[in-house]
Amino acid sequence: MTSRRTRTALLLAVVAVIGSGTPSAQGRPNLSGTWKFMTSTPANYPGSNGWGVPSPTIVVTQTATDFTIESGQFGATPMKVVYKLDGSDTIWEGPSSSQSGSTAIVKWRTKASWDGNRLVLYTWNTALNQMRDIMTLSDGRLTIVRATEQPGPSTSATLTYGKGS
Amino acid sequence: MRRILSLPAALAVAFFVLGSSASLQQRTAGPASAKGGVGDITGPYEVPDPKWPEWAHPYPKPGYIWGSQGGVFAESPNRIYLANRGELKLPDRVPNNFPGNWGFFNQQAATQPIANMVNTIVVVDGNGRLIEAWNQWDHLFEWGRGPHQIYISPYDPERHVWVIDDMRHVIFKFTHDGKKLVQTIGVLDEFSDNEDLTRLRRPTMMDWLPDGTFFVADGYGNTRVVKFSRDGKPLMKWGTPGTGPGQFRTPHGIAVGGSPPRVFVSDRGNRRIQVFDVNGTFLDEWPGIAPHSMMMSADEHVWAVDSVTDRIVKFDLTGNVEFSFGQFGTRPGYTWAMHQISADQEGNLYIAEVFGGRTQKYRPKLGANPTHLVRGRTLMPMAGGTR
Numbered sequence: 001m002t003s004r005r006t007r008t009a010l011l012l013a014v015v016a017v018i019g020s021g022t023p024s025a026q027g028r029p030n031l032s033g034t035w036k037f038m039t040s041t042p043a044n045y046p047g048s049n050g051w052g053v054p055s056p057t058i059v060v061t062q063t064a065t066d067f068t069i070e071s072g073q074f075g076a077t078p079m080k081v082v083y084k085l086d087g088s089d090t091i092w093e094g095p096s097s098s099q100s101g102s103t104a105i106v107k108w109r110t111k112a113s114w115d116g117n118r119l120v121l122y123t124w125n126t127a128l129n130q131m132r133d134i135m136t137l138s139d140g141r142l143t144i145v146r147a148t149e150q151p152g153p154s155t156s157a158t159l160t161y162g163k164g165s
Numbered sequence: 166m167r168r169i170l171s172l173p174a175a176l177a178v179a180f181f182v183l184g185s186s187a188s189l190q191q192r193t194a195g196p197a198s199a200k201g202g203v204g205d206i207t208g209p210y211e212v213p214d215p216k217w218p219e220w221a222h223p224y225p226k227p228g229y230i231w232g233s234q235g236g237v238f239a240e241s242p243n244r245i246y247l248a249n250r251g252e253l254k255l256p257d258r259v260p261n262n263f264p265g266n267w268g269f270f271n272q273q274a275a276t277q278p279i280a281n282m283v284n285t286i287v288v289v290d291g292n293g294r295l296i297e298a299w300n301q302w303d304h305l306f307e308w309g310r311g312p313h314q315i316y317i318s319p320y321d322p323e324r325h326v327w328v329i330d331d332m333r334h335v336i337f338k339f340t341h342d343g344k345k346l347v348q349t350i351g352v353l354d355e356f357s358d359n360e361d362l363t364r365l366r367r368p369t370m371m372d373w374l375p376d377g378t379f380f381v382a383d384g385y386g387n388t389r390v391v392k393f394s395r396d397g398k399p400l401m402k403w404g405t406p407g408t409g410p411g412q413f414r415t416p417h418g419i420a421v422g423g424s425p426p427r428v429f430v431s432d433r434g435n436r437r438i439q440v441f442d443v444n445g446t447f448l449d450e451w452p453g454i455a456p457h458s459m460m461m462s463a464d465e466h467v468w469a470v471d472s473v474t475d476r477i478v479k480f481d482l483t484g485n486v487e488f489s490f491g492q493f494g495t496r497p498g499y500t501w502a503m504h505q506i507s508a509d510q511e512g513n514l515y516i517a518e519v520f521g522g523r524t525q526k527y528r529p530k531l532g533a534n535p536t537h538l539v540r541g542r543t544l545m546p547m548a549g550g551t552r
Binding site (some may be wrong): 104106109122124126127128130132147149151152153154 | 434
């Protein structure tokens with residue numbers, strides 16, 4: 001009897017350990033909220049580059065299927081951008097600033113996927129702007145490892161946001 | 166102690182100086198001549214037909230014009246591959262003297278505001294008449310900025326056509342007729358850092374050893390050269406960010422040749438060419454030039470096209486400058502940001518311009534010094550006969 005109880009307890013313990021190591025929708029962080037920009041490395045990123053500039057405030061809404069960001073980091077004007085979390089493309093038309101500084105209506109494309117507890121977001125538009133953000137949540141801070149592509153050299157930076165109101 | 170100007174500062178100075186020069190040209194030069202300026206504009210060449218290639222003049226389709234020309238490769242005098250980075254809508258009103266190339270508008274980026282990715286890869290004959298348009302592959306370039314460069318390895322009897330797409334982080338390998346995409350080097354839309362051999366970040370240019378081994382400059386995002394086996398397996402890489410030996414800031418052009426073979430890398434952001442053995446051991450650096458592109462000629466010289474001065478420079482393999490010509494401008498014969506050059510077996514030179522928005526064909530002048538001509542490497546005979 002004691003032996004059976006011990007075996008059952010051990011089995012439950014094993015199941016619990018395995019279960020905790022398996023990424024699940026429930027185990028992934030919820031990044032929803034209003035986030036205030038704190039720091040970037042390098043500082044003053046991305047210099048004169050008008051694409052990928054850290055927005056002072058970003059507002060995130062996360063559901064089981066979508067991830068939505070409202071911010072000005074996509075160019076000259078604040079935008080609401082939706083990413084599907086199943087890795088599929090979302091394509092729409094909207095304004096974007098171009099390399100020459102003008103604004104035009106262009107095609108946009110986004111997609112997202114989870115890599116463990118890291119959320120990987122891709123954004124493209126046909127004004128030759130591309131951005132990859134890798135988001136993680138730790139100690140109440142949102143860290144974004146950002147990489148952008150435009151004509152000319154690529155850029156990379158780590159951005160830190162704290163919870164805002 | 167050598168002081169290196171930062172690339173943005175250097176470009177700003179260059180464009181200011183060269184822009185002033187362009188204004189002078191427009192006041193003094195004739196409408197279709199390469200006169201004026203301060204140097205030898207076309208060297209041993211002349212431009213017989215400013216409206217070459219015929220198929221794109223006046224327009225590929227009404228209201229649209231060629232945009233940035235990323236690459237050109239002359240397989241023969243009658244089979245020239247052109248790599249176009251999309252077509253641009255013309256302004257509603259264009260002046261009567263509009264010559265047909267985007268550079269006329271003096272806007273630098275010939276990819277704005279939106280480049281329609283059509284006719285991205287076309288093949289023309291010596292007269293510029295359209296032979297093939299590989300429109301079946303236009304979709305590959307839709308979310309990037311179009312083909313960056315186009316090549317055929319001189320050592321490939323099947324004459325596959327290689328096209329680099331920097332902003333989608335891949336290199337496409339097509340059959341000679343363009344009907345099949347047989348291989349993709351890198352992962353479409355994915356990139357990584359210098360340590361990752363399976364993914365590239367903004368690859369720019371490539372060249373081959375006779376055994377089919379090839380080297381890729383990688384590129385705008387990473388700061389390295391990647392060496393691949395003839396079947397496309399990554400073998401090794403070298404390079405880190407910085408300004409020292411073996412370090413790069415935008416390694417953009419690459420050429421391979423010599424005996425023993427060496428790898429010549431245009432370290433554009435550091436305004437120099439670096440020289441390595443085929444395993445990445447640093448051998449030498451040649452300062453003072455920031456090439457967009459380089460090519461190894463049949464007579465084993467490195468021809469480099471300088472991004473700052475718009476000059477074509479002939480180096481011997483120890484770094485001595487033997488000859489140079491060319492000047493910034495938008496009139497026939499001048500160039501604006503040469504991005505790839507190629508020469509056919511009859512001595513014609515083709516130059517693709519990313520800012521000028523055109524590809525020009527240059528013909529050797531009568532009596533031209535043959536050592537001043539760019540000589541393209543002979544291609545291996547094609548299995549089953551050449552086209």
